Amino acid sequence: MLNIKNLHVKLEEEDKVILNGVDLSIGAGEVHAIMGPNGSGKSTLSYVLAGREGYTVTDGSALLEGEELLELEPEARAAAGLFLAFQYPVEIPGVGNMTFLRTAVNAQRKARGEEELSAGEFLKIVRAKAKTLQIDADMLKRPVNVGFSGGEKKRNEILQMAMLEPKMCILDETDSGLDVDAMKLVAEGVNALRDAGRSFLVITHYQRLLDHIKPDFVHIMAAGRIIKSGGPELALEVENNGYADLLAEAE
Amino acid sequence: MMLVQAKTDALTARSGALTVSGSGWLGAARRDAVARLAAMGLPTKRDEYWRYTDPASLTAATPTPAALFDAGDEAPAFDGIDAVKLVFVDGVFDPAQSDDPALAGVEITHLSQAEGVDIHWARDVYGVLETRGQTPVQRPLATLNTAYATQGFLIRATAKAAKPVSFLYQNRSTTSDALLHHCIKLEHGAELTLLESGPAAARITAVMEVEVADGARFHHIRSQGRDHERRAATHVFSRVGAGALFKSFTLTANGCLTRNEQIVELVGNDGVAHVAGAAVGDGIFHHDDTVFMTHEGQRCESRQVFKKVLMNGAVGVFQGKILVKQGAQKTDGYQISQSLLLDGDSQFLAKPELEIYADDVKCSHGSTSGAIDDTALFYLQSRGVPKRMAQSLLVLAFLAEAIGEIEDEAIAEDIRSRLEGWLQRHEH
Numbered sequence: 001m002l003n004i005k006n007l008h009v010k011l012e013e014e015d016k017v018i019l020n021g022v023d024l025s026i027g028a029g030e031v032h033a034i035m036g037p038n039g040s041g042k043s044t045l046s047y048v049l050a051g052r053e054g055y056t057v058t059d060g061s062a063l064l065e066g067e068e069l070l071e072l073e074p075e076a077r078a079a080a081g082l083f084l085a086f087q088y089p090v091e092i093p094g095v096g097n098m099t100f101l102r103t104a105v106n107a108q109r110k111a112r113g114e115e116e117l118s119a120g121e122f123l124k125i126v127r128a129k130a131k132t133l134q135i136d137a138d139m140l141k142r143p144v145n146v147g148f149s150g151g152e153k154k155r156n157e158i159l160q161m162a163m164l165e166p167k168m169c170i171l172d173e174t175d176s177g178l179d180v181d182a183m184k185l186v187a188e189g190v191n192a193l194r195d196a197g198r199s200f201l202v203i204t205h206y207q208r209l210l211d212h213i214k215p216d217f218v219h220i221m222a223a224g225r226i227i228k229s230g231g232p233e234l235a236l237e238v239e240n241n242g243y244a245d246l247l248a249e250a251e
Numbered sequence: 252m253m254l255v256q257a258k259t260d261a262l263t264a265r266s267g268a269l270t271v272s273g274s275g276w277l278g279a280a281r282r283d284a285v286a287r288l289a290a291m292g293l294p295t296k297r298d299e300y301w302r303y304t305d306p307a308s309l310t311a312a313t314p315t316p317a318a319l320f321d322a323g324d325e326a327p328a329f330d331g332i333d334a335v336k337l338v339f340v341d342g343v344f345d346p347a348q349s350d351d352p353a354l355a356g357v358e359i360t361h362l363s364q365a366e367g368v369d370i371h372w373a374r375d376v377y378g379v380l381e382t383r384g385q386t387p388v389q390r391p392l393a394t395l396n397t398a399y400a401t402q403g404f405l406i407r408a409t410a411k412a413a414k415p416v417s418f419l420y421q422n423r424s425t426t427s428d429a430l431l432h433h434c435i436k437l438e439h440g441a442e443l444t445l446l447e448s449g450p451a452a453a454r455i456t457a458v459m460e461v462e463v464a465d466g467a468r469f470h471h472i473r474s475q476g477r478d479h480e481r482r483a484a485t486h487v488f489s490r491v492g493a494g495a496l497f498k499s500f501t502l503t504a505n506g507c508l509t510r511n512e513q514i515v516e517l518v519g520n521d522g523v524a525h526v527a528g529a530a531v532g533d534g535i536f537h538h539d540d541t542v543f544m545t546h547e548g549q550r551c552e553s554r555q556v557f558k559k560v561l562m563n564g565a566v567g568v569f570q571g572k573i574l575v576k577q578g579a580q581k582t583d584g585y586q587i588s589q590s591l592l593l594d595g596d597s598q599f600l601a602k603p604e605l606e607i608y609a610d611d612v613k614c615s616h617g618s619t620s621g622a623i624d625d626t627a628l629f630y631l632q633s634r635g636v637p638k639r640m641a642q643s644l645l646v647l648a649f650l651a652e653a654i655g656e657i658e659d660e661a662i663a664e665d666i667r668s669r670l671e672g673w674l675q676r677h678e679h
Binding site: 050053073078091093104164 | 632634636640644648650652
């Protein structure tokens with residue numbers, strides 16, 4: 001599904017290297033988790049894959065089903081099947097959540113040469129999906145993320161994911177700012193989307209989220225590289241011992 | 252006090268070819284304006300009130316020729332809104348293209364028919380509200396209009412009108428010079444919506460005086476012509492009674508010089524006055540919103556919401572004032588002026604002012620200039636929305652608060668679709 005090879009990235013405006021040779025391969029239907037200390041480059045990896053400005057790729061590649069993502073505009077990456085659930089979902093005053101969702105869904109359908117959804121069809125689908133995520137009609141009407149609580153913002157991200165049906169989902173610290181119940185609800189939303197054709201990359205600080213979204217593989221990132229990969233037991237090891245031993249081992 | 256020579260010279264040049272006409276009350280009001288004007292002269296760019304907008308082309312003897320504008324396949328503004336349509340060509344009423352001015356509960360009389368007839372309500376409005384609006388700041392172009400305008404309508408509403416009255420302006424001459432003067436009176440409990448649209452002339456000097464009696468409601472929605480080369484100075488003077496409502500919204504797309512003045516007096520208790528504007532300009536575009544909101548009555552609410560989208564060297568100006576007089580307790584005044592600068596060449600000049608003589612009031616004002624929010628843009632793109640569509644969405648979102656001031660949803664939608672069309676035609 002997603003093949004990242006030797007990815008080197010620096011900040012566009014200063015000579016600071018953030019990613020220093022990331023290699024990561026995610027198969028169809030797999031769930032991978034990335035953990036790592038603050039500043040290790042986890043969020044940068046997600047932004048670079050989604051196409052945010054401000055970064056320069058100095059080397060390497062990232063293929064989504066064989067297609068080079070790094071050469072595409074952000075909207076084309078989305079149409080190709082990539083989705084990033086933001087750590088800090090953006091508030092957009094003046095744009096209704098429903099308008100936003102429908103514009104996004106139809107723009108992607110159009111880019112893929114599919115029929116756009118009519119207002120009626122769209123409404124039916126969005127209402128059903130919103131209900132399972134406990135998103136009420138009021139949240140759909142309000143401007144995108146404006147006045148949403150932390151939990152509402154994250155549920156709104158998952159709703160977007162459910163509506164857009166991407167192939168490759170990146171969840172950037174989706175658990176941050178959530179209480180246990182909210183985290184469970186979000187995790188259930190994610191688990192409902194798991195299937196053989198859809199892959200996930202879950203970026204998190206804590207093992208806790210991985211109790212709910214069970215990963216097939218866990219990677220530890222430090223100083224812009226993946227320093228260790230393993231199964232779910234690796235997350236437990238971090239939870240119990242912290243990163244110090246792993247970092248020392250890698251040096 | 253000796254008048255600055257330049258002001259007198261400007262007046263002599265500008266009024267040289269104009270003559271005062273009419274007898275009876277209207278003739279008297281015009282002659283009074285001529286006398287007032289002689290004591291003021293016309294503005295120059297040295298006037299503090301014209302600091303950000305050079306009035307030279309508005310006061311010149313003849314208008315700068317302006318190319319006629321072809322709107323292409325865009326439908327005229329408010330095309331789908333059922334209204335009594337009154338058409339002006341180059342600033343002159345054209346009965347042949349107009350509807351029969353008949354609307355239940357509304358009297359519609361052309362200025363030319365008013366001369367010599369004692370329309371008692373109009374003599375208390377024509378030139379009267381304009382005169383009141385001359386203090387504390389002089390507005391000589393409005394007085395010039397009162398003195399010399401022969402085109403316009405006197406409209407009196409005595410009940411709730413079933414549909415709007417719509418002034419449609421058409422421009423056929425590259426050197427047309429329009430002086431339009433309308434007077435509107437809403438009697439107790441009446442309600443009327445007035446629409447204005449289209450390119451009026453190469454140069455437009457307009458005055459509208461609106462008296463909203465106690466408990467009456469007036470809605471004014473204006474879509475100024477998309478013609479690029481016109482120069483316009485418009486003034487709306489309004490006096491709002493107890494429990495009455497006055498709302499005015501203006502869409503301005505293009506125009507090399509537009510100065511829209513709104514002078515509002517809330518004279519009764521519990522009155523409401525909202526003035527709003529959305530302006531979009533690309534290139535040679537200078538747009539000035541000048542507002543003077545006076546609170547006299549108690550517990551009145553006023554809002555000024557002005558948004559401008561500027562690119563390729565376009566200039567936006569906002570001069571907005573809230574004056575709360577002594578005794579105007581429990582005033583709720585709000586003023587916001589914002590610009591979205593789509594490049595580094597455009598500029599926005601804002602002068603928000605508050606002057607408050609009552610001690611129990613709530614007044615807020617804010618003014619900002621900014622670029623499109625890159626984070627929001629990336630968020631939309633990351634969901635698959637193409638960059639240009641995302642930018643348009645964000646621009647419309649920026650303008651939403653101003654458009655939100657229009658109560659009628661069909662009219663608001665018309666304005667929104669015109670803005671969408673404009674954004675599609677102007678890449679940024």
